[in-house]
Amino acid sequence: METLHTGDSASPVSGFVDPALHLPYRDSANEEGVGPFPPNDFWRNPLPGSVMTQQPASAPEASPPAISKDFIRAMVDEDMATGKYGGRVHTRFPPEPNGYLHIGHAKSICLNFGLAREYGGKCNLRFDDTNPTKEETEYVEAIKNDVRWLGFEWDGPERYASDYFGRLYDYAEALIQKGKAYVDDQTADEIRDNRGTLTEPGRASPYRDRSVEENLDLFRRMRAGEFPDGSRVLRAKVDMASPNFVMRDPVLYRIRRAHHHRTEDAWCIYPMYDFAHCLSDSIEGITHSLCTLEFENNREIYDWLLIQLGAYRPQQTEFARLNITHMVLSKRKLIQLVRDGHVRGWDDPRMPTLSGLRRRGYPAAAIRELCARVGMSRAAGTVAEYSLLDFCAREALNYTSPRVMAVLDPVKVVIENYPEGRTEWFEMPYFPEEGGGAPESWSGPKTRKVPFSRELYIERDDFRIDAPKKFFRLSPGREVRLRYAYFIICTGVVKNDAGEITEIRCAYDPETRGGDAPDGRKVKGTLHWVSAAEAVPVETRLYEHMFAAVAADTEGGDFAAGLNPDSLRIVTARVEPALAGAKAGDAVQFERLGYFMADEDSKPGEPVFNRTATLKDTWAKVERKED
């Protein structure tokens, strides 16, 4: 039995061309004329077992759907049945371009774009850019990129609230004409002091009863830049005694001489959210304006303004935002993590941002699946478990990831009865047949060659001198299989002066070549391994949660104290030669270890891997119980 193949026949991993795997790194998904959804998209080809496959089929005679509709879809059904909006569904995703999108936004994206898809409607992407001091073009581009990565495309060009500044201004004058808005000269402090408390009504501003003419004149002069910043505001004239604070004459416009990322210096007055949002929805002909629960109190002014102005009125509906254990989703805290250097940036693989999750290796399909499985409700403050995200990731990755071998924590194995200097090259499948073989999206090679020799590395965890009965791995006198190679039996160990194991001595059974014994004997354990001489050392980044299950309340600002110091662990893994050619974005399963994706820090021939998720580890549980 001599060397079967030469080293140069080892297949490089350059065949990793699954478009889904590369999506994050190629902006081509939406430029190939494939329409709004990337090829092999989850929404067209849901994963087997996906909850999305359980959505009601178009054929209504089928048995009832396994998954009941959430309250929003039930409402839309009702509206479609009654023709409330002429049978239209038109939603919008309205981020403020003041930061990066995170997994919480994904829920809203999936809801708004998903609804439009399901009902044959439309969904706009609109940037809510009414506060020039916080918004930047950089975020606009990042948000567009993230939405597309998630697998959605908006209808028409992206919109901006700032596109409507002119019309919004006209609406404001109209409101003044109707006697429903006035210019208030009070200071911000005075306005606050006069707003009242939970139990006391507010007090009317001394300027509340100005004439329409005076208000119009003042408002026009506000726009013309005659008054300093903060000196006056336009307020709706609603009800200073309303139990809902939002209705106590909310500010509609403020004077703010700031450079706007789009309108630049054309305006010195800017509309507030309550004024701009309802009217932007109205202008765009939105039917269902979906937002998170904290805007519940704002629905009253949303409706009030549109009614006063006689404008088309969408239906605002609120839903609970997404929370996940071990994750922090508040913008303030995320900024702090970046600013204080606890992470490498907004796209650090530990960040809950879409760019971070993407870089970590979570497929967009997994994020969508998570949102679908979490569902919609109005129960605030509920927190989904991280394990569900991991489950969704494994579900998607299991289907698409080629299997390879890598050792994260190596210990040397010497096979005493194996000839020195000999190297065998075993051909191994990237997608074992038992697992269903390669997915259709896979266009790379089906196999690669892996070298085997006298000196190997196995995982340190896979060896025990004193092994409990349930330990199915290598220990003195016990036989195990080296995956696709040979059975070996441990004959001894070599220790250093400190008592650490430096070498495991073994004997192999040549009859078991390929991994099966002709005499039919079985082994309980199969180990992954790598040939010591040919293995390639590569930087591998192992991630753990940054926070305890529920991130401590951080209003004191010291939440950084609770950070897991081991959230990033960098190790030098020994990987099979074929993996040396991995390029950024290539996603694989290291057998028995987990799913990994080559990071964008990878260089030719020098990949860097991020661990996306571990495999489930039943042994770890067994072991814990035995302790």
Place this chain on the structure above:
RNA sequence: UGGGGUGUCGCCAAGCUGGUAAGGCAAUGGACUCUGACUCCAUCAUCCGAGGGUUCGAAUCCUUCCGCCCCAGCCA
């Protein structure tokens, strides 16, 4: 304290026109296994925040109470 919401298995979540508690995750037991992975099978709320009431019958109706979330930015 005023108003608006909300409370169903460890987690998410159906149920909401009263008829005797879906599903998923997690967990547990087992089968299978050249990944202790995947897959498969089984188990997992006599009870729906609590107390009253209506009813032959209530998680679903009425009532009282309790918990939690949001609102007093010229943020969104």
